Every structure is written in C-alpha cells, then in structure tokens.
Amino acid sequence: MKIVIYNINSFGGNYEYAKALFDTTQKWGKIERCSLLVPTISPLADGPNLCKILMSDKPGMSNRVLRQFHFVYRSFVNPWRFYKFLKKQQPSIVVFNDFDQLSSIVWSFFFNKLRKRHLFGVILHDPDRDHYFAQKGISAYTMKKVMSIMDVAFHHGYIPTKSYYSETLRKVEIPHGIYTPAPVDAGFQSFLREQKGRDNLIGILGNIRDEKNYEIIIESLKNLPNTKLLIAGSPASSSVNTQLYREKIRQDGLEERVIWVEKFLSDNELIAAITVCDVISLYYKETFTSQSGILNLIAPFKKRVIVSNGESSLKQVVLKYQIGVLVEPGNKHAFVETAQKLLTEEQQLFDEKWTKYLNDHSWENNIKTIVKTFETLKPGS
Structure with a gap:
C-alpha cells in the first residue's frame, strides 16, 4: 500500500x-x-x-x-x-x-x-x-x-x-x-518567566487569527488581578491586522500586563511558552470550528484550559475527559469567572484526567x- x-x-x-x-x-x-x-x-x-x-x-x-x-x-x-x-x-x-x-x-x-x-x-x-x-x-x-x-x-x-x-x-x-514535546527553548522560557514574575499567566498561543477572541480576553484582564496575558505567535495570514489588538492593549492601559511576542514560534519556543503558562485559552469564536489537535501539544504538560462551548470536536473531547472548562462564546463575564476558578483549583484534579486522555491516543x-x-x-x- x-x-x-x-x-x-x-x-x-x-x-x-x-x-x-x-x-x-x-x-x-x-x-x-x-x-x-x-x-x-x-x-x-x-x-x-x-x-x-x-x-x-x-x-x-x-x-x-x-x-x-x-x-x-x-x-x-x-x-x-x-x-x-x-x-x-x-x-x-x-x-x-x-x-x-x-x-x-x-x-x-x-x-x-x-x-x-x-x-x-x-x-x-x-x-x-x-x-x-x-x-x-x-x-x-x-x-x-x-x-x-x-x-x-x-x-x-x-x-x-x-x-x-x-x-x-x-x-x-x-x-x-500525541505530539512528542520538543526540547524547551531555555532562553525563551527564562524570558517569559521574567516577564511573568509572580503573577498568574494566561496564554493565547500559535497563529494569530481573529477567531481566538483576543478582544474579550484582553478586556477580561481588568477583572483578573495578579494575572498577565501572553499572546505569542505570527499572523495566520496576510489579512490579519495585529495592530488592532496592540492598539486596544494601549487604549486599555494594559501594556504592562500583556506580554506580546509577534513572531513565528519554533517548536522549542512553543513548548517553552506552554510550560510557563498557568492556563491556556482555546476560547474561540463561534465562527471557528476547532478540532482537538492543540490539546495534544498541551497534554504532556497537563495544563488547565478554557474552551469555547461552541460545537466542535474540541468541545466533545473536553466533555469526554473533563480536561478543561467550557465557556459560552462571547461571554466576558463567564470567561473571567472561569479563569478565576481555574487559577485557584488544585493541579492534581487535572493531572488524573489528563493521564486518561494521554493513554487513549x-x-x-x-x-x-x-x-x-x-x-x-x-x-x-
């Protein structure tokens, strides 16, 4: 064959x-x-x-x-x-x-x-x-x-x-x-840890595209004390205007709380970013029906994830294995509440669920x- x-x-x-x-x-x-x-x-x-x-x-x-x-x-x-x-x-x-x-x-x-x-x-x-x-x-x-x-x-x-x-x-x-994790880029990891400091860190990683709900998550920072946001990746296509997001960050006075890394992330840098984040956002708009592949980059590190409740295979996997929390698309208040809850829950609760997921794939x-x-x-x- x-x-x-x-x-x-x-x-x-x-x-x-x-x-x-x-x-x-x-x-x-x-x-x-x-x-x-x-x-x-x-x-x-x-x-x-x-x-x-x-x-x-x-x-x-x-x-x-x-x-x-x-x-x-x-x-x-x-x-x-x-x-x-x-x-x-x-x-x-x-x-x-x-x-x-x-x-x-x-x-x-x-x-x-x-x-x-x-x-x-x-x-x-x-x-x-x-x-x-x-x-x-x-x-x-x-x-x-x-x-x-x-x-x-x-x-x-x-x-x-x-x-x-x-x-x-x-x-x-x-x-x-499940993807075999690439070796961590120690230099990039160190840089992110320094930028993070003692705060919690929510990450939106990978290709920058409008469907990832940057506006809502940026606004949510105002209601999430001691929390920073990492946006790291390169534009998904030439039609993506990242200046709009950067301008919003400036207008909201959040320059010190958003770590902006606009570049293509190597495998090593992406893994470094995942390890530093406390929560990974997979909170996509309803117009984007996401598959579950991104979970397999996160799985080996058993990170907490926030996932859009829109219909997708990503949602089905999260429901089946309980490895994240579903939030209604476009609901800033619900996103804030979920982020606050995840940042205070015991990691052991997620470790057990992620282990089952890893064994099945x-x-x-x-x-x-x-x-x-x-x-x-x-x-x-």
Missing part, C-alpha cells in the same frame, strides 16, 4: 500533524511507501519520500497587497503541481491534510480524472467552512468542489451538518495522536484507522 500526504503549509498545527503522520508511517513498517508533499522552504531535513515541491507559504515581501496576491497565486499553483505529481504515481491512498479551497473550482475538475487510479481522503481539521469567504454561498460552493473528489472524510469527533458533506459521504472518526492508531478504512474501498467507487 502506498500513501501520499498533501500539506500546503510549512508551519502551524496542520504541518505538525502531517509530520507526525509521515514519521509514524516510516516507523510502522506496514506501508510500502509514504510520500509527504510540503513547501520548498519546509524545515524538515531532506530524506526519502519527502517531496519539497510546493510554493513557499512565507512570501518575501512586506507589502500586504503583494502578500495576498502571493496567497491567491500559490492556491492555483500548488494543486497543479500536486496533480502532475499524482499523474506519475502508481495507485495510492491520497490524504489531503490541507487543501486549497480558494481554487477548488478549477483543480477539482482535474483531480476527478485521477479517481480511477487513486483513492482520495481529507482530514477535516476545521470542518465548518461556511466563513472561508465573506459570502457563505461561495464558501459552501467551493467546499462542495473540494469534497466532490473525496472518497472519505476523516474527523476528530465532530462534523457539522452542511450541504457540502453529503449523506453518502463516508465519514470516519480518527484519534488525534496515539499516532499509530490514527494511521491504522486510515489504512483500515481505505482497505474497504476501490478507486472510482
């Missing part, structure tokens, strides 16, 4: 997921060959079956318009490169760990021609695609084109009822494996489920 994994980014949660899948298939020994397609600038060391053929997702220009043009351009170029790659491959299982929704109207036509040779599956890290474009109808139409080539959709516990997920589509839940189980599912399918069926 041959597997091809497609991942359009060289950083972020989906990239880490793709790396874990690729590494697991190499170690498992039951896959004839697994190829991973990533951008040319991927920091992964060159090796067998690692195909760095996709366009860079880090344009070398600061002009916002040019960066947006680059994003659109690579949304067309990458699927075309992938199509030409697959045309040369023997029959394979093709796993879209990410996809180019913007250009799906074009590339789905060509990929449909490959369905007689290959089996196609997609891992839905963010299954609610209604807000990919400003117009919901366009979002639904382009996502329907993405799904038109898929034989199976994999998810981590939740798929919303949407027109682009047909009733006949095979939907399979897969476990989200593995990347090998993830790959086994994917392979077992495809074994029952035939190309073109």
Whole structure:
C-alpha cells in the first residue's frame, strides 16, 4: 500500500500533524511507501519520500497587497503541481491534510480524472467552512468542489451538518495522536518567566487569527488581578491586522500586563511558552470550528484550559475527559469567572484526567484507522 500526504503549509498545527503522520508511517513498517508533499522552504531535513515541491507559504515581501496576491497565486499553483505529481504515481491512498479551497473550482475538475487510479481522503481539521469567504454561498460552493473528489472524510469527533458533506459521504472518526514535546527553548522560557514574575499567566498561543477572541480576553484582564496575558505567535495570514489588538492593549492601559511576542514560534519556543503558562485559552469564536489537535501539544504538560462551548470536536473531547472548562462564546463575564476558578483549583484534579486522555491516543492508531478504512474501498467507487 502506498500513501501520499498533501500539506500546503510549512508551519502551524496542520504541518505538525502531517509530520507526525509521515514519521509514524516510516516507523510502522506496514506501508510500502509514504510520500509527504510540503513547501520548498519546509524545515524538515531532506530524506526519502519527502517531496519539497510546493510554493513557499512565507512570501518575501512586506507589502500586504503583494502578500495576498502571493496567497491567491500559490492556491492555483500548488494543486497543479500536486496533480502532475499524482499523474506519475502508481495507485495510492491520497490524504489531503490541507487543501486549497480558494481554487477548488478549477483543480477539482482535474483531480476527478485521477479517481480511477487513486483513492482520495481529507482530514477535516476545521470542518465548518461556511466563513472561508465573506459570502457563505461561495464558501459552501467551493467546499462542495473540494469534497466532490473525496472518497472519505476523516474527523476528530465532530462534523457539522452542511450541504457540502453529503449523506453518502463516508465519514470516519480518527484519534488525534500525541505530539512528542520538543526540547524547551531555555532562553525563551527564562524570558517569559521574567516577564511573568509572580503573577498568574494566561496564554493565547500559535497563529494569530481573529477567531481566538483576543478582544474579550484582553478586556477580561481588568477583572483578573495578579494575572498577565501572553499572546505569542505570527499572523495566520496576510489579512490579519495585529495592530488592532496592540492598539486596544494601549487604549486599555494594559501594556504592562500583556506580554506580546509577534513572531513565528519554533517548536522549542512553543513548548517553552506552554510550560510557563498557568492556563491556556482555546476560547474561540463561534465562527471557528476547532478540532482537538492543540490539546495534544498541551497534554504532556497537563495544563488547565478554557474552551469555547461552541460545537466542535474540541468541545466533545473536553466533555469526554473533563480536561478543561467550557465557556459560552462571547461571554466576558463567564470567561473571567472561569479563569478565576481555574487559577485557584488544585493541579492534581487535572493531572488524573489528563493521564486518561494521554493513554487513549496515539499516532499509530490514527494511521491504522486510515489504512483500515481505505482497505474497504476501490478507486472510482
């Protein structure tokens, strides 16, 4: 059996997921060959079956318009490169760990021609695609084109009822494996501890995107004495204007209580940030249907988490294992109360729950489920 994994980014949660899948298939020994397609600038060391053929997702220009043009351009170029790659491959299982929704109207036509040779599956890290474009109808139409080539959709516990997920589509839940923590960046950890001082620290980590409710959490600091906020990460795309958040911090007079680190965090720096935080915020807006992957970066450190009560697989996992507290989206008062409660509860209560969660997840189980599912399918069926 041959597997091809497609991942359009060289950083972020989906990239880490793709790396874990690729590494697991190499170690498992039951896959004839697994190829991973990533951008040319991927920091992964060159090796067998690692195909760095996709366009860079880090344009070398600061002009916002040019960066947006680059994003659109690579949304067309990458699927075309992938199509030409697959045309040369023997029959394979093709796993879209990410996809180019913007250009799906074009590339789905060509990929449909490959369905007689290959089996196609997609891992839905963010299954609610209604807000990919400003117009919901366009979002639904382009996502329907993405799904038109898929034989199976994999998810981590939740798929919303949407027109682009047909009733006949095979939907399979897969476990989200636990990431092996990278070594801590001692220098960055020391810096954060110095900035934190004796205060509690709430962290919003990773790609900066509007869906992470920065405004509400920044405002909540006014009602959380002896508490600071860490915002650390780089903008998720060229459309994110971080100056708006920094201006709010200034207007609210919270410059001394917000640790702002706007940069791409290396794996080592991200782990350092997690270790220093007392509470991690996964308090997303209702427009963002989050999967549960971020929990697996936090899990080894058994941190307390605040999670949005909006429908998502993240919510389902938190409910099942009781490893965090759910808060209604957009409710600042509820967020403040929850943060106050978490910061005073005994850590031992969370240690026991996190241990059960850790025991139930593995990347090998993830790959086994994917392979077992495809074994029952035939190309073109």
